[in-house]
Amino acid sequence: MTGVRRRNESAWLLPPSPGTGHGLRRDMHSFADEDEVDLVIVGCGAGGSTLLQRLARAGWRVVALEAGPFWDPERDWVSDEAGSHHLYWTEPRVIAGTDPVPLGSNNSGRGVGGSMVHYAGYTPRFHPSDFHTNSCDGVGADWPLEYTDLRPYYEDLEEELPVAGEHWPWGDPHGYPHRPHPMSGNGELFLRGARACGITAKVGPVAIANGRFGNRPHCIYRGFCLQGCKVNAKASPLITHIPDALAHGAEVRAEAMATRIGFDERTGRATGVHYARHGVERFQRARMVAVAGYSIETPRLLLNSTSHRFPDGMCNDFDMVGRYLMVQGAPQTAGRFEAEVRMWKAPPPEASTEQFYETDPAKPYKRGFSIQCVSPLPITWAEHVAAQGHWGANLRRYMSDYPHWACLGALCEFLPLAENRVTLAGEKDRHGLPVASFSYSQCDNDRQLMSAAQEVMERILTAAGAAEVITINRYAHLVGGARMAADERRGVVDRNCRSFAVPNLLVTDGSVLPTQGSANPALTIMALAARTAAVLAEGARSGVLPSPKEE
Numbered sequence: 001m002t003g004v005r006r007r008n009e010s011a012w013l014l015p016p017s018p019g020t021g022h023g024l025r026r027d028m029h030s031f032a033d034e035d036e037v038d039l040v041i042v043g044c045g046a047g048g049s050t051l052l053q054r055l056a057r058a059g060w061r062v063v064a065l066e067a068g069p070f071w072d073p074e075r076d077w078v079s080d081e082a083g084s085h086h087l088y089w090t091e092p093r094v095i096a097g098t099d100p101v102p103l104g105s106n107n108s109g110r111g112v113g114g115s116m117v118h119y120a121g122y123t124p125r126f127h128p129s130d131f132h133t134n135s136c137d138g139v140g141a142d143w144p145l146e147y148t149d150l151r152p153y154y155e156d157l158e159e160e161l162p163v164a165g166e167h168w169p170w171g172d173p174h175g176y177p178h179r180p181h182p183m184s185g186n187g188e189l190f191l192r193g194a195r196a197c198g199i200t201a202k203v204g205p206v207a208i209a210n211g212r213f214g215n216r217p218h219c220i221y222r223g224f225c226l227q228g229c230k231v232n233a234k235a236s237p238l239i240t241h242i243p244d245a246l247a248h249g250a251e252v253r254a255e256a257m258a259t260r261i262g263f264d265e266r267t268g269r270a271t272g273v274h275y276a277r278h279g280v281e282r283f284q285r286a287r288m289v290a291v292a293g294y295s296i297e298t299p300r301l302l303l304n305s306t307s308h309r310f311p312d313g314m315c316n317d318f319d320m321v322g323r324y325l326m327v328q329g330a331p332q333t334a335g336r337f338e339a340e341v342r343m344w345k346a347p348p349p350e351a352s353t354e355q356f357y358e359t360d361p362a363k364p365y366k367r368g369f370s371i372q373c374v375s376p377l378p379i380t381w382a383e384h385v386a387a388q389g390h391w392g393a394n395l396r397r398y399m400s401d402y403p404h405w406a407c408l409g410a411l412c413e414f415l416p417l418a419e420n421r422v423t424l425a426g427e428k429d430r431h432g433l434p435v436a437s438f439s440y441s442q443c444d445n446d447r448q449l450m451s452a453a454q455e456v457m458e459r460i461l462t463a464a465g466a467a468e469v470i471t472i473n474r475y476a477h478l479v480g481g482a483r484m485a486a487d488e489r490r491g492v493v494d495r496n497c498r499s500f501a502v503p504n505l506l507v508t509d510g511s512v513l514p515t516q517g518s519a520n521p522a523l524t525i526m527a528l529a530a531r532t533a534a535v536l537a538e539g540a541r542s543g544v545l546p547s548p549k550e551e
Contacts, residue, residue: 008053008160011214013243014232024246025070031251033284037061040273040286042258042301045114046522047509047529048292049237049245050157054533056250063251063284065275067297068111070254071238077228081379084227087111087118093296094425094437101327101440101475108294108478112252113238115294116522118226121234122349122372123163123207123523125154127171129358130517137359139366139415139445141324141514144486144495147172153527153534158205161235162213163523165204170354178210181219184346186373189337189406191351193464199456201353201371207235207523208347223344223375234347253277253284259433261289261305261314261505268309270505276431288536290506292529295325295478298511299422300436302482302492315482315501318489322422322481326516327440329412329450330476332374333457334384335466340403343375356456357518365448367413370518371457374409378402387472408460410453411476413518414446422481479521481511497532508532 005012014021031037039055041048044066052064068089071077078084089108095101109115128147133140151172164178180203183191187203194201208219219233232239242252255277262271262283272285291298299322303313313321352372359366376384378399384407385398425437450473458469485491488500493512499505508529510521517524 004159007156008241008244009247010240010243011216013247014215014239016215021243024243028246029249029251031061031063033282035061036285036287037063038286039288039290040065040284041290041292041508042273043114043292043294043297043509044112044237044242044252045109045292045294045509046116046237046525048290049113049241050526050529051290051292051508051533052250052252053241053245054530055536056245056248058533058537061249063253063286065256065258065273065284066112066252066254067257068254070112070252071117071228073228073230073232077230079222079224079227079230081227081377084118087228091429092427092435094427094435095440096437097420097439098441101438103296103438108296112242112254113236116236117228117238119520119522120348120374121206121208121225122352122520123158123161123205124352124354124370124519125171125174126517126519126524127357130515133367133515137366141416141483141485143514144484150524150527150531153530154523157523157526157530161207161240162209163205163207164210165206166202168202168205169200170357176205180204181206181208181210181347181350183350184343185341186343186346186375186406187350189335189341189464190373190408190460193460193462194353196463197459199353199460200355201351203351206347206349208233219347221346223346223348223377225347226377257431258293258301259304259431261291261301263305263307263309263314263502265307265309268502270502288504288506290508292507292509294509295481295511296422296436296438298507298509299481300424303422303424304433310501315492315499315505317501320483320490320492323418324416324483324514325420325422325438325440325478325480326414326416327475328477328516328518329369329414329446329453329473330409331412331450331454331457331471331473332376332384332407332409333454333461333469333471334405334407335461335464336401336405336468337466338404341406342403343406344377346375348375349373354518356452363452365445365452367415367449368518369410369412369449369453371408371410371453371460374407376407381405384470384472388470406461406464406466408457410457411518411520412446412449412453413516414449415443416480416483416515417441417443477516477521479510479513479516482507483514484512485514496535497528506532
C-alpha cells in the first residue's frame with residue numbers, strides 16, 4: 001500500500017465521501033494557450049489519463065484536452081440505463097461494410113475517464129501469445145515489443161486500480177493484490193456449469209477494490225457498473241489517475257474538442273493542437289503532442305490534420321491511418337433457471353475462463369475466445385429477447401421472467417484486416433469537420449469463433465441446469481486504426497507509441513494495438529501508456545529523446 005501511494009496517491013486525494021475532489025479541480029493549474037507546454041494530450045481516457053499522471057509526476061508541464069465534461073459521479077451518474085446515455089460518444093458517425101458495427105455504449109466514451117467510466121471493470125492481461133500471432137499462428141500481426149516489456153506496468157497498474165481476483169493460471173500465471181469478490185447467483189451458476197463440463201473458471205479479475213482503498217469505499221454490489229460507479233469503488237481514470245495528475249500540476253481542459261494538429265512545414269514537427277471550446281476556436285502550443293482519442297476519433301483527427309506535407313492526413317504516407325481497426329465478437333448466451341438468479345445483483349464480470357484463448361490445432365479456426373459472466377440490465381435484456389423474434393405479450397412474459405435468467409458473454413479474437421478501416425465521410429459535424437466513416441466486414445475465421453463460443457456457453461448453462469438458452473450476436477471493444485509496427489510501411493507508430501512520420505507526435509490509446517486477443521483492452525492500453533511515459537521521462541533525464549527511426 002505504501003509503495004502504491006508513493007507512485008499514485010489518487011485514492012487518498014479523493015474525499016472520504018462520494019465525489020471526485022472539487023478542491024483539486026478548483027485549484028488545478030491553468031496554462032495559457034500561448035504557453036508552450038511540454039505535452040498536450042488529446043483525450044482523457046485509459047491511455048491519455050495514465051500518460052498525463054505519469055508525466056505530471058515526472059515534472060512535465062502537461063495539458064489534456066477532453067471533448068466531454070469533467071464528470072462528478074454523485075451529480076452526473078444515475079442507477080438507470082435510459083438515464084446514462086450521456087456517458088457515451090453519440091456524435092454522428094457513418095457505419096458501413098458487410099457486418100457494420102453499431103457504435104455507442106459498448107465501445108466509446110465521452111468525458112474525463114473515457115469509456116472506462118462505463119466499462120464493466122474487467123481487467124485481464126493480454127497473453128504472451130498475443131504478441132506473436134503471425135509467427136506462431138499465421139494470422140494477425142506480430143507486435144514490435146514483447147509481453148515482458150509490459151509485465152512490470154501490468155503489475156503496477158493492478159495495484160493502483162486495484163484489481164481483485166483469484167490466482168490466474170492462463171497466459172503468464174500471476175496473482176492479484178486483492179482477494180476475489182463474493183459470487184452472485186450468475187457467477188455461481190457459471191462456475192457450476194463449467195465444473196460439470198470440465199472447464200476451468202476463476203473469479204475475477206475486476207478493477208474493484210475488495211474493501212476500502214484509500215478514501216474509496218467497498219463495492220456495494222448495486223450492479224450498475226456500466227452506468228458509472230457512483231461510490232467510486234470501480235476503477236476508472238477519473239478517480240484512479242486524474243486526482244494525482246492534478247495534484248502534480250497537470251491541467252485537464254474539459255469540453256475542448258480537438259479539430260486539427262498543428263504542424264510546422266519547415267521543421268516537420270507538431271506544434272500543438274487546434275481545438276474548439278465553448279464555441280471559440282483556440283490553439284494550445286506544445287513541445288510534443290499525444291493523441292489518445294481511441295480507435296475512431298484518433299484516425300479521424302489524423303486524417304483531418306492535412307497540410308502540404310500530409311495532403312492525405314497526418315502520418316498517412318503509406319495509407320495506414322485508420323486501417324486494421326478491430327472489434328471483438330461478443331455473443332451473449334442466457335439460460336433460464338427454475339430458481340431466481342437475480343443476475344443484476346453484482347458487478348457484471350464476476351468469473352471467467354480463458355481455457356479457449358489460444359489456438360487449438362484440433363480446430364479449423366485460429367486463435368480463440370474467453371468467456372465471462374455478464375449481467376444485462378432490463379433494457380438490454382429486452383433487446384436480447386426481441387432479437388429472438390419475441391414481441392407483444394410474449395416479450396412481456398420474458399421480461400417478467402427476468403429474475404430467473406443467467407447470462408454469459410464471450411470475447412472472440414477477430415482478426416486485423418486492412419479493409420476494416422476508418423475514413424472521412426462527406427457528412428460534417430457541428431464543428432464543421434468531416435465525420436468518421438467506419439467500414440467493417442467479418443472473415444470466415446471470425447464467424448467460426450462466434451459459433452464455437454456460442455456452443456461452449458450453451459453447453460455450460462445447460463450443464464448448470466438451464467431449461468432454455470438463447471444467444472444474441474454482438475460486438476465489443478474497438479482497437480486498432482493507428483497500429484504499432486516495426487516500420488512505417490506496416491504501421492503508424494513504433495514500439496514506444498511514437499509516430500514514424502512526425503518525431504514529436506505520439507499515439508497512446510487502443511488504436512495502436514496490432515492485435516486484440518480475447519481480453520478486455522483497458523489494462524493493456526494503460527500499460528502501454530505507462531511504458532511510453534517511462535521512456536519519455538527517461539529520455540528527458542538523459543537529454544536524448546529516441547527517434548522512431550533509431551528503434
